[in-house]
Amino acid sequence: MSSRVETHEFQAESRQLLRLVVHSIYSNKDIFLRELISNASDALDKLRLESLRDSELGADTSDLHISLEPDAEARTLTVRDNGIGMSRDEVRGLIGTIAKSGTAEFARKLKEANENKDAAASADLIGSFGVGFYSSFMVADKVTLVTRRAGEQQGTRWESTGEGTYELETLDDAPQGTSVTLHLKPEDTEDSLFDYADRGRLRQIVRRHSDFIPWPVRTAVERTETEDDAADDGTGEGEAEGAADAYETLNSMKALWARSQGDVSEEEYKEFYRHVSHDWMDPLETVHTRAEGTFEYQAVLFIPSHAPLDLYQQGGRRGVHLYVRRVFIMDDCTSLLPDYLRFVKGVVDAQDLSLNVSREALQQDRQIQLMHRRLVKKILSTVKSLRTKDPERYRTFWQEFGPAVKEGLLSDQDNRETLLDLASFASTHDPKEQTGLRDYKSRMKDGQEHIYFLTGESRTRLENSPHIEAFQAKGYEVLLLTDAVDEVWVEQIREFDGTPLQSIAKGQVDLDGDADAEGDEAERAEEQRRDEEFAPLLEWLGGTLGEDVKEVRLSSRLTTSPACIVGDAHDVTPNLEKMYRAMGQELPPIKRILELNPDHPLTTGLRAAHAADQEDPALAETAELIHGMALLAEGGELADPARFSRLLATRLAAGL
Structure with a gap:
């Protein structure tokens, strides 16, 4: 028996998104089967772990597997597992809603990929958003x-044609686990490039x-009439028993991370990466490592080729x-790597952890902390x-992960x-290439x-900042830091390899003194005379x-601009x-x-007018304009833009 069927509508955004997904990829439709098998594998992992933690779960774990059941005559393919399954609420939350977060961004990017006919980008986006x-x-x-x-006692049926609605129904006789039945499109439509009802x-796809x-991925073996006759002993029981054994396991089920690096092909690494990351692009780098001795683990980690x-x-x-001794524990173990390496994907299999370890216990576990330190050092040395x-x-x-990695300068x-x-x-x-700090030092x-x-x-x-003018004029190299995290880490890290770091927009800058500690007596005398001349104006x-x-002073960092705004050495930047x-x-x-x-005509003219x-009331307006221009030159905001515009317009009109 079952309850009445309920019909629900996809949200408008979800309908648009589903249409994009359906028509997004024409060159690699095989990905649907890989996704369904991966989902089934996750369900089996979770059931085995749950049954170890809860002895009263009452679930059958004697033969956990995935089966593929094609029916060429009915034009269907069923992917079935006897894993953890889903409750009705989970079905509606996970299956009834497309990409619970970020759907608008996903739809926009997928639409762009389709318009550009970029099938690889489309496939990548599907994996990125978990749909x-x-x-x-x-x-x-x-x-x-x-x-x-x-x-649980009751099951759930979800059904949709991928248009505007889906159906939900509560079932009383559903088997444990999940089955997904695809009613395949007719072979003669242009969208159906391959026959997925063919064993x-x-x-080929599974292998x-x-x-x-x-977990074993099985499919029934087609039996010949001779085999059927041989299996039938006249009672009819032999045929049933023989049919039950007529299955073929399609995958090798070898734990890739447990194999030696030389025994794993590049293609196997790529496919494993796609499985654990749901990313359809190849990884940028693979890290296969193991530790032996008093504390053992194996790990296969991947650095993606693009930021999620x-x-x-x-x-x-x-x-x-x-994993613990090949038993899946969790798929988002944040204790193994720091947050600034959150883009790294892969598997870590520890030999000496408890199967019942909790997330809270992981944070304090000594072995986890040891793995954390070793894995971080291995990844950083690889980069x-x-x-x-x-x-x-x-x-x-x-380019893809630099801003995230720089977060580690604060936390690690x-x-x-x-x-x-x-x-x-x-x-x-170099206007095109970036540089490292060690390379910078070699050019000082x-x-x-x-x-x-x-x-x-x-x-x-x-x-184009005024702050950089004198440095460019005298040939001093300046690092240009534009990531948000740069504003923070430079406040905490004061040197690299014994050389101090200095912001050219804060504190006093003496380029002449930096180049020639002894200085030039004639030049120093000239600077002193100039300071005395400008003292009344300042x-x-x-x-x-x-x-x-807080102060007005003469600058040694300007060559062409009349003024600039700087901070004290320990001030917070704007x-x-x-x-x-x-x-x-x-x-x-x-x-x-x-x-x-002091050498700009506007400054010398203002000094002469002040003397x-x-x-003269125009002097105060000029001072206000100079301050406003300095703010704008560094990208700052004016307190009263309208007043600044009026003053500027008045001055321009007077000069005509």
């Missing part, structure tokens, strides 16, 4: 799912894409799969070796020097005592702009201040310093 189940609709015009969660075709699945769309999203997928052995792949890695003090050594930064040395000018850097929102803005400007700046405010952390107002270029008539 592989819906790839079934590429080969089926209707999908029926029947499932019952282990330990030979299924065998190519799912050979490493740790949820890399910087709260709640994105994190962690690697944890570091990429830099010298394969610069092109290293550049791909840093044990590996801070290694992270600094493998990091890359944009620089004024004689007498240069600091590694200079500038932080900001974009490379273009930094290259004092007056300090009073006039006192509400906006970008960092914005970040704090965006997070709801209010900071007290921070007054900054206005620096004037001639200190009471």
Whole structure:
């Protein structure tokens, strides 16, 4: 018996998304079977673990397997497992809703990939958002799912044609586990490129894409009439018994991570990566490692070739799969790797952990902490070796994951020097290539005592910043740091390999002193005379702009701009201040310093006008305009843009 059938509508966004999924990939429709087998394997993993933890679960675990049941006459293919199954609520939450988070972003990117006819990008996006189940609709015009969660009495049927609705029904007689029946599209339609009701075709797909699945993937063997007659002993019982044994296991079920590295082909690594990551692109790098002795584990880890769309999203997928003696424990073990390596995928199989270990216990487990340290060092050394052995792949890695890795400069003090050594930064040395800190040091000018850097929102803005003018004029290299995390780590890390790091937008800068510690007596005398000449103007400007700046002084970092805004050595930068405010952390107002270029005509003209008539009201307006221009030049915000525009318009009109 069953309850009445309920019909539910997909949300409008989900309907659009489903249509995109159905029509997204034309060159590799086989991925639907790989996804369904992977889902079934996960369900079997979870049932075995749950049965070990709960002896009263009452689930049958004597013959856990996945079966493929093609029916050429009915044009159906059923993928069945006897795993953990799903409750009605889980069906509606996991199957009835497409990509519970990020659907709009997924739809936008998938639409772009389709418009550009980029099939590889489309397939990658399907894996990135975990909607592989819906790839079934590429080969089926209707999908029926029947499932019952282990330990529950009732099952659930879900069915949809992939259009606007799906049906839900409660069943009283569903078997444990999940079956997905695909009602295959007719062979003669242009969308049906392969016959997925053919056992030979299924065998080929499984051996190519799912050979490493740790559970047997079976299909019934076609029996000849002679075999049927031989099996029948006249009672009819022989045929039934023979039919029960007529199955073929299609996969080898070899745990890839337990094999030696030389016994695993490149293609096997790639397929295993796709299985654990649901990414349809090849990995950038593979790390196959093992530890033996008092504490043993094996690991196969992968560095992807592109950043997942949820890399910087709260709640994105994190962690690697944890096994204990080949028993699956969890698929998102965040304790094995730090958060800044959250993009790494793979499997770690420990030999000496408890099967009942909890997430909370993992955080304190000494063996987990030991594995954590060793795996981090192995991954970082792999990336570091990429830099010298394969610069092109290293550049791909840093472009995709650099901002995430730099988070480790804040959180991982044990590996801070290694992270600094493998990091890359944009620089004024080369407009196209990034540089490492060690390479920067090798190019430092004689007498240069600091590694200079500038932080900001974009490379273009930094290259045009007034702060950088004198450094470019005198040939000093400056690092251009544009990631949000750069604003934070430079505040905590003061040096690299014994050389101090210095922001060119904070504190005093003495390039002449940096190049020649002895200095030039004539030049020093000239600077002293200039300071005395400008002292009255600087004092007056300090009073006039006192509400906006803490000090006005002459600058040694400007060559073409009239003025710039700088901070004290330990001030928070404007970008960092914005970040704090965006997070709801209010900071007290921070007054900054206005620096004037003593050689600019605007500055010398203002000094002359001030000396001639200190009471001229136009002087205050000029001071306000100079301060506003300095703010705008560094990308800052004016307190009163309308007033600034009026003052500027008035001055321009007067000059005509």
